[in-house]
Amino acid sequence: MSLDLALIGGTGLYQFPGLVVSERVRPDTPFGAPSGDIVIGELAGKRVAFLARHGESHTIAPHRVNYRANVFALHALGAKRVIGVNAVGGIRADMGPKVVVIPDQIIDYTHGRFTSFCDVDGAKVDHIDFSEPYTESLRQSLIAAAARAGVEVVKDGCYGATQGPRLETRAEIARMQRDGSDLVGMTGMPEAALARELGLEYACIALIANWAAGCGDQAEISLDEIFANLAECTAQVPKIVSAMLVG
Ligand code: HPA
Numbered sequence: 001m002s003l004d005l006a007l008i009g010g011t012g013l014y015q016f017p018g019l020v021v022s023e024r025v026r027p028d029t030p031f032g033a034p035s036g037d038i039v040i041g042e043l044a045g046k047r048v049a050f051l052a053r054h055g056e057s058h059t060i061a062p063h064r065v066n067y068r069a070n071v072f073a074l075h076a077l078g079a080k081r082v083i084g085v086n087a088v089g090g091i092r093a094d095m096g097p098k099v100v101v102i103p104d105q106i107i108d109y110t111h112g113r114f115t116s117f118c119d120v121d122g123a124k125v126d127h128i129d130f131s132e133p134y135t136e137s138l139r140q141s142l143i144a145a146a147a148r149a150g151v152e153v154v155k156d157g158c159y160g161a162t163q164g165p166r167l168e169t170r171a172e173i174a175r176m177q178r179d180g181s182d183l184v185g186m187t188g189m190p191e192a193a194l195a196r197e198l199g200l201e202y203a204c205i206a207l208i209a210n211w212a213a214g215c216g217d218q219a220e221i222s223l224d225e226i227f228a229n230l231a232e233c234t235a236q237v238p239k240i241v242s243a244m245l246v247g
Contacts, residue, residue: 004046005245006079008053008070010187011087012207012230016050017238019043027076031068031114035060038073043238044245049077053084053187062164062186068114071194081138081201084192085237086159087230088185089167089212089221091177094154096216097229100236101206102142105158106133107181108189112163115190117197128196135201142203145244151236157182159206161189167221170214177215184212205240207233 007016021041026033036055041048051070054060074082090096118125146153160181162168168176168184176184183206195202209226211218 001047002078002080003040003049004081005241006049006051006074006077006082007241008051008074008082008084008191010053010085010207011058011209012227012234013085013237014052014056014058015039016043016048018242019048019050025077027073029069029072029076030120031072032066034069034073035065038077040077044242046245048245049074049079063110063113065187067191067194068117071191071198071200072117075198075200079200082195083138083142083241084188084202084204086185086187086204086206087209087226088159088183088206089210089215090182090208091160091173091184091212091215092157092182095157095182095208097208097210098233099154099208100146100151100233100240101154101157101183101208102139102146103157103159103183103204103206104132104134104139105180106188106192107158107160107176107179109160109162109176110186110189113190115193117194126197128193130193130196133192133196134203138201138203141244142205142240146240149239149243151239153240157206159188159204160184162186168213173212173214183208205237207237
């Protein structure tokens with residue numbers, strides 16, 4: 001049976017509020033096991049799957065997430081549209097803590113991750129068009145849904161994906177800013193590219209937990225503050241997603 005939507009939750013989102021779960025599956029894939037059980041259920045009258053990217057107890061670091069298994073498994077379960085929810089740091093002046101962003105571009109600074117389904121002996125090599133890394137129609141659906149739900153979002157932004165798990169130095173963030181990155185997170189890639197390789201529609205809801213190193217008025221980044229800010233903006237996600245599903 002197909003799915004109306006698949007959601008991949010990031011830091012602070014380990015179960016999806018409002019999702020009435022009817023099934024739990026953990027399919028094996030040619031790339032290994034996904035991050036945990038995929039829960040399937042009903043949200044706003046639609047069939048929706050949810051997967052916690054870091055595991056339900058947050059035990060998988062960003063560079064150790066099996067992005068290929070996660071994306072492959074959701075595709076195999078019948079997903080056509082995937083929304084990744086990602087905690088990020090804000091770089092651009094309008095991207096302070098607690099702001100919700102629907103990014104439209106990506107710069108990939110990660111390394112040593114499996115970035116493609118073509119990384120397998122004998123697999124046919126594909127060169128996906130990734131000029132627009134997010135599916136514009138899905139992005140616009142999220143933006144329109146946020147407006148209907150009364151949730152303020154920033155409608156664009158370039159997501160700089162770093163390796164983690166450490167946070168960045170001020171110099172690294174300054175370089176990213178010169179490059180054009182507006183946000184910084186550790187999990188946006190290779191998830192988006194893998195989704196494109198499988199022909200999935202993919203968009204991101206980025207939740208700003210903190211000012212990135214050296215930005216805003218933040219002297220030091222504390223984990224407590226990150227989690228407190230995240231809890232506030234994570235509460236907006238079900239509102240946006242439910243409004244999108246209701247259409
Ligand atoms: N940098 C990278 N990833 C993050 C940050 C950050 O400052 N905050 C939340 N995720």
